[in-house]
Structure formats: C-alpha cells, structure tokens
Amino acid sequence: MTDDAEHRxxxxxxxxxxxTSANPDIEDERRIxxxxxxxxxxxxxxxxxxxxxxxxxxxxxxxxxxxxxxKDGSERSHQISLTSFRRLIKDYFMICxxxxxxxxxxxxxxxxxxxxxxxxxxxxxxxxxxERLQGKIEIDHxxxxxxxxxxxxxxxxx
Numbered sequence: 001m002t003d004d005a006e007h008r009x010x011x012x013x014x015x016x017x018x019x020t021s022a023n024p025d026i027e028d029e030r031r032i033x034x035x036x037x038x039x040x041x042x043x044x045x046x047x048x049x050x051x052x053x054x055x056x057x058x059x060x061x062x063x064x065x066x067x068x069x070x071k072d073g074s075e076r077s078h079q080i081s082l083t084s085f086r087r088l089i090k091d092y093f094m095i096c097x098x099x100x101x102x103x104x105x106x107x108x109x110x111x112x113x114x115x116x117x118x119x120x121x122x123x124x125x126x127x128x129x130x131e132r133l134q135g136k137i138e139i140d141h142x143x144x145x146x147x148x149x150x151x152x153x154x155x156x157x158x
Contacts, residue, residue, distance in 0.1 A: 007044040007138075009037060010051035010070055015058065015154060025100045026093070026153060033149035041146070044138040048074050056147075058082065058154050065137065080132045082155065088125045088148075089155050095121060122148060 012034060043052060048069045055066040062079045069075070082089075095118045102111045126144035129151070133139060139147065 006071075007050040008041050008052070009043045009054045009143075011053040012038060012150075013053070013055040014150060015056065026096060029096070029149055030153040033146040033153075037143065037146040037150070041143040042138070042140040043143060045076055045136075046138075048076055056150055056154060063151060063154070065133075067137075078133070078136045082151075084128060084132070085125065085151065085155070088121060088128065089152050092118075092121050092125070092152050125151070 014030075014034070043054070044050065045052065045067050048067065049071040051070045053068040053070055055064075055068075057064045057066070059079075061082050063082050063085075065078045065080075067076045067078070095114065099111070099114045099118055102114050106114075122145045123141075125148035126141055129144045129148055130139060130141070
C-alpha cells in the first residue's frame with residue numbers, strides 16, 4: 001500500500017437523482033458512510049496522482065467510477081457490472097429494514113444478532129468490491145465497506 005495522504009478520495013459526488021426517494025434510515029447510513037469515507041480512506045488509481053475526486057453513478061446495470069486527480073486534473077473511468085452485487089444489495093435492504101424495526105421493538109440480543117448479519121453483508125460486499133476493482137483501483141477493506149453502502153444507496157430503486 002502507498003501513502004494515504006496522497007492516495008485518497010478527497011471529494012465525492014454521487015448521482016443524487018438515483019437516491020432521491022431514500023428511506024430515512026438508509027439515507028442516514030449513506031450520509032455517515034460518505035462522511036466517514038472522506039475522513040479516512042485508501043484509494044489508489046494506477047498512473048494518476050492523488051488525492052482524487054470520485055463520481056459514482058449507475059448506468060445500464062454498471063457502476064461507474066469517474067476519477068479525477070485533484071493534483072494534475074488527469075482522469076480515469078472504470079465501470080464494473082452490478083450483476084454480482086444484486087443479491088447482496090437486496091439482502092442489505094432487507095436486513096436494514098429488519099434492523100430499523102428491531103431497534104423499535106426487539107430485545108438487545110435480537111438487535112445484536114441482526115447487526116452482526118448486517119456487518120457480515122457489509123464485509124461480503126466489501127470483499128466483492130475489492131475483487132472486482134483489482135488491477136484497476138486499490139482500496140482497503142474499510143474504504144470498500146463505505147463504498148458498498150454508497151453503491152447500495154445508488155441501487156435502492158434498481
């Protein structure tokens with residue numbers, strides 16, 4: 001891994017049109033993930049100096065990573081298919097709904113069990129994202145987890 005002071009996302013733009021009807025719980029998670037991502041992340045694009053501006057968008061069942069170097073203005077775009085993420089995204093929304101309901105009505109033990117499942121889905125989504133970006137973009141596990149939350153937000157109506 002390289003120096004995170006240079007190789008990081010410093011600005012992020014998300015296709016807001018895709019997430020206008022977010023439920024409040026998912027919207028809170030998206031805002032937190034975005035804030036945490038900008039606070040600390042590891043993001044390296046080969047042959048482009050960081051820090052970076054990242055624009056995430058969904059087009060025709062593909063997730064677009066449009067990356068601009070804030071240092072020299074150079075740009076790269078990468079797209080990955082969302083097909084392999086569909087089950088995880090669906091499961092993520094189901095477990096987030098269960099978690100929100102559990103917070104209101106369940107015992108602490110039940111809430112903890114649902115939260116463990118939610119964390120497991122985040123880890124699985126992060127691992128898949130790291131795998132799909134391999135050779136294009138280098139990210140660490142925490143960055144991948146936060147990006148997975150943002151990917152889910154972009155796919156809530158897909």
